[in-house]
Amino acid sequence: MKVIAVANQKGGCGKTTTAINLAACLGKKEQRVLLLDLDPQGHCSLGFGVFNEDARDLYDVFTGEAVLEDIILPDVFTGVDVVPATKTLQAAENLPVRRDERDRLLAKYLMPIRDRYDYVVIDCPPSMGLLCFNALAAADLVLIPIEMSLFGMHGIDRMYDVVRELRERHGRDIPVRVLPTLVDSRTRLCRQFLREIGERFADDVLPVMVQFTVRLKEAARQGLPVIAFDPTSTVAVQYGRLANETMSMLQDDAATDGVGEPATGLPEATAAVQHNNPANEAVPVLQSHATPGGMEESRKRLGTMKRVFEEARSRLSRQGGLQKVVLRFYDFTGRDVKLAGSFNDWRPDQGVVTRTANGIVEKIVMLMPGTYQYRLVVDGLWQEDPSNPEQVSNYSGGYNSVLQVEEEHATEHA
Incomplete structure (x- = not known):
């Protein structure tokens, strides 16, 4: 007990x-x-x-x-x-x-x-x-x-x-x-x-x-x-x-x-990074907890968060102004998950590439920098993204999740 x-x-x-x-x-x-x-x-x-x-x-x-x-x-x-x-x-x-x-x-x-x-x-x-x-x-x-x-x-x-x-x-x-x-x-x-x-x-x-x-x-x-x-x-x-x-x-x-x-799996903080602009300041906010162990453990934790940050940034690739954005969704094993938003006229999965592996659903879209609203359609039911706290109310009395895509600056990766 x-x-x-x-x-x-x-x-x-x-x-x-x-x-x-x-x-x-x-x-x-x-x-x-x-x-x-x-x-x-x-x-x-x-x-x-x-x-x-x-x-x-x-x-x-x-x-x-x-x-x-x-x-x-x-x-x-x-x-x-x-x-x-x-x-x-x-x-x-x-x-x-x-x-x-x-x-x-x-x-x-x-x-x-x-x-x-x-x-x-x-x-x-x-x-x-x-x-x-x-x-x-x-x-x-x-x-x-x-x-x-x-x-x-x-x-x-x-x-x-x-x-x-x-x-x-x-x-x-x-x-x-x-x-x-x-x-x-x-x-x-x-x-x-x-x-x-x-x-x-x-x-x-x-x-x-x-x-x-x-x-x-x-x-x-x-x-x-x-x-x-x-x-x-x-x-x-x-x-x-x-x-x-x-x-x-x-x-x-x-x-x-x-x-x-x-x-x-990745901590929920990672999902927040992927949804809420990989280059923004929220990356270190909700860090995954680590076993207390002094400076060495702190360095390991910071290294992990830096790697998560860099991996999130690397998922954006510039193609004529468009950026490749990858959204990951967890806990939807065996369920039909579609993505709809202001970027595809709220038509579920239009222009969206889907990949599923190890119970993780990835939705890939090409977007210009800007702010977008979106919702998930899970087994035919519309809902906000449970891993994304960035939300705005909609006309139906519910909430739309918010995705911010900022223009990526040139970054050198080792």
Whole structure:
């Protein structure tokens, strides 16, 4: 059993939304998941439509009035059970517990159910008290959602300090990963924050981000995770990729006693480079995470990103002003994928060359420098590109993805 703590001192950063949708996506991947709500607001059970203010929660477990198995709400979603929270949980912060046991309570109560679940996803409270310390101490991975604002960035250092302290106190590695959320990269300010996050947390930034969309609020209102409310939406795909990335990290962790490199394929950052102008400044923003290991690992990571950048640039070749643009799409194995956009009068695959290999679909078009809008047609259904956060609203109430092709300057390649 692996424990994932979703934590941030700041509210409104997508923490609970991430916990709910990560748990749901893991469950849909045939994993046995326990979503444990440590936030007295009780929004995890609310997000699944099973909130009950009179329910027993972990406060009853901590005080010995119940055992953990008895308060679990089973089968709230495919593969997902929930431990609810109510406002009573606030009182847990004042429990008379020995100092050397204060941050190990939760780990102790999780022991009897270790064989029952593959993953425990913990929604931490937006504070650094007893509850959050217990979640971090029990975690095999700490996931920090960061919204695109100054307030979102503020206070993250404190989270790192706490994790570092717990590592030293308990003699175990607790990896930290940063997840950009509420991303609207159509704005210059958001792109600036993405760049700052990439520079500041380079080793720990996930190659996945979650964009800002009203679909998440609509799903929550219906008491459903977004993968059930709108499974083809961009944000549902992004949370699915977060689940894949999380499973890959924790599997590597089990095999190597540390967080390793992504198992297969190029990181999502590479796709962003290919879609959003190979020569632009966004290349280093969402770097693939690397195993901590000092300057040598940093050099390897920078070398990898430089190679990705150069490979992306090399996919453009000037031919009478036209440039060869290659767009890569992942996770569409066995599906019919077509490309339509302003460059081909929105006629699916007109003037587009398609190549498929190893589950990767490549769409090749010759374009003049400029800005284009496009959509994918997957098994006959139109949708935006889930790997491209650059989007604009369209007349049908959905979104078109944006492709920017800038004029390539002469570059010498070794």
